Amino acid sequence: MQTDKIINHIVDWLKNYATKANVNGFVLGVSGGVDSGVVSTLCAMTGLEILLLEMPIRQKEDQVNRAWEHIEDLKKKFSNVKAMSINLTPAFENLHATFDVNDADFPAEKLAFANTRSRLRMLTLYYYGQINGLLVCGTGNKVEDFGIGFYTKYGDGGVDVSPIADLYKTEVYALSKALNLVESIQNAIPTDGLWDVERTDEQQIGATYPELEKIQKEYGTKAEADYEGRDLEVYKIFSKMNKAAQHKINPIPVCDIPEDWR
Numbered sequence: 001m002q003t004d005k006i007i008n009h010i011v012d013w014l015k016n017y018a019t020k021a022n023v024n025g026f027v028l029g030v031s032g033g034v035d036s037g038v039v040s041t042l043c044a045m046t047g048l049e050i051l052l053l054e055m056p057i058r059q060k061e062d063q064v065n066r067a068w069e070h071i072e073d074l075k076k077k078f079s080n081v082k083a084m085s086i087n088l089t090p091a092f093e094n095l096h097a098t099f100d101v102n103d104a105d106f107p108a109e110k111l112a113f114a115n116t117r118s119r120l121r122m123l124t125l126y127y128y129g130q131i132n133g134l135l136v137c138g139t140g141n142k143v144e145d146f147g148i149g150f151y152t153k154y155g156d157g158g159v160d161v162s163p164i165a166d167l168y169k170t171e172v173y174a175l176s177k178a179l180n181l182v183e184s185i186q187n188a189i190p191t192d193g194l195w196d197v198e199r200t201d202e203q204q205i206g207a208t209y210p211e212l213e214k215i216q217k218e219y220g221t222k223a224e225a226d227y228e229g230r231d232l233e234v235y236k237i238f239s240k241m242n243k244a245a246q247h248k249i250n251p252i253p254v255c256d257i258p259e260d261w262r
């Protein structure tokens with residue numbers, strides 16, 4: 001992997017995009033995970049105005065600590081980086097009480113509220129983006145965005161630009177080392193942090209990112225019959241999630257109106 005070339009390429013891409021869009025820079029959320037750690041660093045390297053938001057919602061202390069360790073490290077290295085903590089817990093609790101849904105009646109309520117956390121962060125990013133002339137920068141990687149659709153539609157999936165969406169998770173980890181991020185971020189275990197009872201991505205999905213990547217790279221060229229053992233198990237997980245995620249991967253369906261009806 002030509003890490004330095006990839007880093008320079010992404011930094012130039014971000015800079016060119018912001019210049020053409022005539023904006024001051026980017027705003028993004030920093031969670032204490034490796035994806036936002038890498039993306040915030042690449043954004044900082046553009047030299048443009050960068051605003052990092054740490055947005056706790058009933059957040060675990062270790063995630064908040066990691067996020068701030070990374071943010072403080074970036075602020076030391078880059079004078080163009082500013083950061084704020086926006087506590088979204090009260091807003092989330094308010095919504096929770098306002099919707100007044102009982103998860104005994106609606107089993108999907110827990111999932112809907114997990115996704116609501118992500119959507120609250122999205123609206124916060126767009127608020128701070130618009131008032132500061134900044135674009136919202138996404139942090140999704142290739143497995144989450146184009147493999148298994150492991151993100152919240154119009155939550156963390158609602159962004160203006162997506163600089164690492166063509167990188168596999170192992171490549172993101174490689175960039176975190178090359179960029180010399182703080183150790184805690186380099187070693188952070190992937191989690192969506194959206195649930196009251198902590199669960200890692202691997203626990204939720206039933207496979208690791210390296211396992212999923214192997215299947216994603218071969219997807220379309222190999223069929224189920226080509227796999228056995230653990231690979232077969234992961235193929236089934238990947239394939240099921242990929243099919244279910246097509247509505248996220250493809251453009252929104254538009255109902256075409258026949259021309260001769262106009």
Ligand SMILES: NC(=O)c1ccc[n+]([C@@H]2O[C@H](COP(=O)([O-])OP(=O)(O)OC[C@H]3O[C@@H](n4cnc5c(N)ncnc54)[C@H](O)[C@@H]3O)[C@@H](O)[C@H]2O)c1
Pocket residue numbers: 111114115118144149150151152153154155156191192194201204247
């Ligand atoms: N990066 C991360 O690690 C990360 C971040 C956020 C969320 N997540 C995970 O991602 C998952 C998100 O849940 P989700 O995918 O059920 O929620 P979602 O809200 O992202 O997508 C489901 C919604 O999509 C719409 N939809 C469903 N089928 C459709 C179709 N055929 N056509 C058009 N629209 C359709 C419906 O409105 C449905 O409520 C959760 O498991 C969450 O934990 C992971």
Ligand SMILES: Nc1ncnc2c1ncn2[C@@H]1O[C@H](COP(=O)(O)O)[C@@H](O)[C@H]1O
Pocket residue numbers: 028029030031033035036053054055056057059121139156191192193194
């Ligand atoms: N607590 C958080 N503060 C700021 N930004 C956050 C927080 N949690 C998540 N984010 C943003 O959303 C994406 C995706 O998050 P996952 O943890 O992978 O679900 C993350 O990269 C941050 O940009």
Ligand SMILES: O=P(O)(O)OP(=O)(O)O
Pocket residue numbers: 031032033034035036037139189190191192
């Ligand atoms: O998106 P992040 O930064 O939260 O990374 P991860 O998904 O690995 O927790």
